[in-house]
Structures are given as structure tokens and as C-alpha cells.
Amino acid sequence: MPLLHLALPSPTLALAAWCPLSPTGAQTTQLLVDPPWRPAVLWDQVTLTCQGSGTAGATTWYQDGQHWWQEGPANFTVTVSGIYTCDRPGTGLSPPMRVLNARLVLQVPAWELLEGDTMTLRCRCWRDMSVTEVRFYHEDKEVGRSLTGTKLSLSPLQLNHSGRYCCGGQVDSKVAPWMLSAPVTVTVHVPVDIATITPRVLELTPRDTETQRNTVAAGVSGAILFLLLLVGIIVAWYQWHRLDARKHQERAPPDPMALPVEDPQATYMELQRQPWEPSDIYDNLHQKL
Structure with a gap:
């Protein structure tokens, strides 16, 4: 053991x-x-x-x-x-x-790193010996340095902060005055409450497919029947409205102003062409007017 x-x-x-x-x-x-x-x-x-x-x-x-x-x-x-x-x-x-x-180590938080959080990088020498002129690298690109400090904070974290990190510094040692740590991989995650959920495709068995088709057909038939009923109601209302208007028109008294008026000049010329007696002319004019 x-x-x-x-x-x-x-x-x-x-x-x-x-x-x-x-x-x-x-x-x-x-x-x-x-x-x-x-x-x-x-x-x-x-x-x-x-x-x-x-x-x-x-x-x-x-x-x-x-x-x-x-x-x-x-x-x-x-x-x-x-x-x-x-x-x-x-x-x-x-x-x-x-x-x-190891003699020089870069440390990152052990918990899950989420987008929007703060991540602290720690560059530590063996048994916490002195290390100065610390530089931090992300994918071989320098992202920060400090003459006396050994920490670097990145905030707020974004997805592009994922990748490999390492640090280098001046170690208080005669063997290797300048050292570079081993790389550490960091993964930034999207919080669950804002993560995009990919829709899953629903696989239907043949029986489920037939049931779905029947349901869709019933829905379409119901919609068509409703439209036909609505059109029938509109047509019936329109016919009833026309019939009611016609009945009101027939019941209304004749309009004196709408009666045809004969031309007095034409009446006078007609009277001149016939040998009328004065009494006949009077009766005729009275009848026409």
C-alpha cells in the first residue's frame, strides 16, 4: 500500500x-x-x-x-x-x-469558469520562492506583465478567453534565472440560463405519422367548414338587406316631384292643330294638368 x-x-x-x-x-x-x-x-x-x-x-x-x-x-x-x-x-x-x-507553475481557478466571471492567474515559484518580472501569455501572445506581482485578473471573461495559458519570470535561482511554466488549458463556458438550446428533431413512427396526418386533416376540414359557414351568413345577410330595402321602397308614397311633367309648349301646339271648342279645350287642359 x-x-x-x-x-x-x-x-x-x-x-x-x-x-x-x-x-x-x-x-x-x-x-x-x-x-x-x-x-x-x-x-x-x-x-x-x-x-x-x-x-x-x-x-x-x-x-x-x-x-x-x-x-x-x-x-x-x-x-x-x-x-x-x-x-x-x-x-x-x-x-x-x-x-x-515543478519550479514554476501557472495556476487557474479549479471551478467551472463562466462567461462574465473573473479569472485570476497565479504564477508561483517552487515553495513560494521569489519570482519577479512575471509575464503572462495566452496562446503564445503576451497578455500582461508585472515587475513585482505574480497575479493577473481577466474580467469579464468571454468565450475567446479560452485556450492555453502559461507564465514566465525571473526566478531567485542561480541554476535557471528565467523560467517558463507548463501550459494550462482554460475553457470558458456559457451560463446555463442564457445558453442556446438546439431544438431536437422529433422522430415519428409510422403509427404516429398517420395520427398526425389525421389530426392535420381534421383541423383543415374544420377551418374550411367555418369559412363556408361565414360566407353563407354574409350572403344571407346581404340578400335580406336587399329584400328589406325593396319592401320599404314599394311602401313609400309617390313623390310629386318625380312625376313626369309635360311640356306646356307641346300641349299648346297640339291644341292649335285640332278644332276644339272652348269647353273641350278647358276640359282637356284640366285633365292633362
Whole structure:
């Protein structure tokens, strides 16, 4: 059995580093680190905690990809550098956690980095020895420097902040005065509440397809019947309105101004062409007027 120093879970353990659900909704095994920085450094007395389903005593640990500890505890303090993973029954293998013992290390927060958050980069020398003239690089491009400080904050985070980071600095050592750290990969995620949800295509079986067709046909038939009923109501109202207007026109008394008026001159000429007696002329004029 390897030499280990067992430890109870620290009250300052970064619970934010544990996400019990995967993007698909299935529970997964997670590996927490205290202090909550990655990669972890050996001189920090790092505590690893495995969280998942099953009992804590059923935890299986792996170091550098090799089976290392069967039925071990859920947490322990690391004494040897390497890449650690754990396995819990029912939730599978955890993501890896690297513990370094290098002379210069760049550290980033161990929790999930979201768009809009603040990310602090820490450039640390072995056992916190002095390091000056620190420079930070993102994808081989310098993004910041400090003569005396060892930290750089990026805020607010954007998706283009994802990528590889490293740092370099003047180390208080006669062996290698200028050193460059190993690269660390950073991934910036989109918050769940504003993430774009890709619509899923609904696959229908033949029976479901037939049912859907019947439903659509019934809806179309109902719409056509409604339109025909509406047109019939409009036509009936129009015919009734015309018939009612015609009845009112027939009941109305004749308009004296609308009666035809004969031309007096034509009447006079007609009277001149016939030998009328005065009494006849008077009666005729009275009848015509």
C-alpha cells in the first residue's frame, strides 16, 4: 500500500468545483481539490476528495493512469506528484487532476469558469520562492506583465478567453534565472440560463405519422367548414338587406316631384292643330294638368 497521509475533508473545500450533473443530466463522479487551484502544487498539502454515488469506502484511485488504490477512502492528502483520477460505483471515472512539483507553475481557478466571471492567474515559484518580472501569455501572445506581482485578473471573461495559458519570470535561482511554466488549458463556458438550446428533431413512427396526418386533416376540414359557414351568413345577410330595402321602397308614397311633367309648349301646339271648342279645350287642359 502506498504511503499516504489521510485527512478529513477540509471545511474550506471548494464545493463550487463539484458539479454533480453532466450536461446530459446524468450524475458523474467528480474530483475536488483543496486549495481550489489547478494544477495543484505539492507544497500546498493538497487534499483530493472523490464525490459520487455509492459508499465512500468503495472508491478506487488511479495515479498516472495506473490502478493505484482499491477500496480507498473518499479523500486524502497527496504526497506524490502525478495525475489522479477516482472511480465510484454507478457514476464512473472522474475527470483527472494534476498535482505538480515543478519550479514554476501557472495556476487557474479549479471551478467551472463562466462567461462574465473573473479569472485570476497565479504564477508561483517552487515553495513560494521569489519570482519577479512575471509575464503572462495566452496562446503564445503576451497578455500582461508585472515587475513585482505574480497575479493577473481577466474580467469579464468571454468565450475567446479560452485556450492555453502559461507564465514566465525571473526566478531567485542561480541554476535557471528565467523560467517558463507548463501550459494550462482554460475553457470558458456559457451560463446555463442564457445558453442556446438546439431544438431536437422529433422522430415519428409510422403509427404516429398517420395520427398526425389525421389530426392535420381534421383541423383543415374544420377551418374550411367555418369559412363556408361565414360566407353563407354574409350572403344571407346581404340578400335580406336587399329584400328589406325593396319592401320599404314599394311602401313609400309617390313623390310629386318625380312625376313626369309635360311640356306646356307641346300641349299648346297640339291644341292649335285640332278644332276644339272652348269647353273641350278647358276640359282637356284640366285633365292633362
